[in-house]
Amino acid sequence: MFLKREAIEISIPHDEAFKKLLETFFKEFIELFFPELDSMLDYSESRFLMQELLVDIVGEEARELDLLLEIRYKGLDGYILIHLEPQSYRDTQFHERMFIYFSRLFERYRKEHKLIIPIAIFTSDEIREEQDTLEMSIPEHQILRFQFLKVELRKQNWRQFINSDNAVAAALLAKMGYTTREAREVRGEFLRMFMQLKARLDQGRLALIMSVADLYFKPDRAQDEEILRELMKQYPEEGEAIMELMPHWKRWGYEEGKAEGIEEGKEKAREEAQAEIIRKLLLHGFTPEAVSKAVELPLDEIKKLM
Incomplete structure (x- = not known):
């Protein structure tokens, strides 16, 4: 059973995540740059x-x-x-x-x-x-x-990449050149690009893109809530799916305010979501030790999901 906690946050160490991105999307990296x-x-x-x-x-x-x-x-x-x-x-x-x-x-x-x-x-x-x-x-x-x-x-000017369907462009968008005033727009464009990639990439690769991008985006709760509402309108069938791969949204808990009677169910859902992300990372080549360190769970718990 996973450890219960108020905040569930999946974040992969920078060096390993970046290296894994280049290994997985080498062709896309060369195509892009x-x-x-x-x-x-x-x-x-x-x-x-x-x-x-x-x-x-x-x-x-x-x-x-x-x-x-x-x-x-x-x-x-x-x-x-x-x-x-x-x-x-x-x-x-x-x-x-x-x-x-x-x-x-x-x-x-x-x-x-x-x-x-x-x-x-x-x-x-x-x-x-x-x-x-x-x-x-x-x-x-x-x-x-x-x-x-x-x-x-x-x-790199971030705007020249937003019409690309390149996975590396999406993962690294937040690392490119933009002003503070453009930060919200960059965040929204990344998520739009992610939704397009979702149609043709498997869950493991999507989780990798999200984990790398999440290293660079600085979370803003009010801003992300607004973007989330826009996405739910634009992609009514996909909004929940993208939340499953959004560590900060999961951490903040957008279900706050609902009846207390469903809290236990929400906790179970969060644990299942965390388990699914861990499985995807393991299947995509991350070592159990690296995943254990990233999600702050015992190594034994990680190995059970292999």
Whole structure:
């Protein structure tokens, strides 16, 4: 039996959730931010390399590469490597670290892969120009110029993504550039995008999108209640379904004020909803330990749902 509590809140740790988003929607990520590269990739022949393998690549350094994908590149008629590295905090030596990773990947895989593409995804709330180049030179001769691809989410205009049916665009909408006055509109557009995705994605992927988006949206009860009423009018058959994936709405309890006689039933419904979300996260690849930490339930209770 699940532990009873006034607030039920499902929130997945940022790094793991973001990594899982990239793993699950890699194609959508490339389509969204690097359309030219997208046209050159054959997604039917791709695989993520195991993280245990990546530990060896960085030698004695404690940090592991976040994601490394092997995929067929049409232009070379062979396989290449794509290294994805999310970065959420300011690091003046980040561009050097990217070069070190690239160098070691090149050293290890140069005979098997014709190309290595490093991509950094900057998720900081600050708007700044992130350094993406490492250069060395002497007068009249350039020794080295290394430049990786990058996405700076805060520099992206959120409005250019709202007509997209791209799952990554929806999940990261709240991380893009918008003003305080636009916050409510961004929230509403995200939920509208989510409802469109709901028609073609399974529940596990929808739960992943919602869990990532919920890391970035700052809840406003009055605002969300208003949006909820609008959604219920726009999607009368789907309003309850979206509530099942809205941690903050569940936490606030929109059934407040109803007869006390149904409180026990509501508690049971909340527990069942929580169990369903946990099952979806487990099925989608999150470890029992990660889910246990996120929902603050004993590991044994999580394993019962596997």
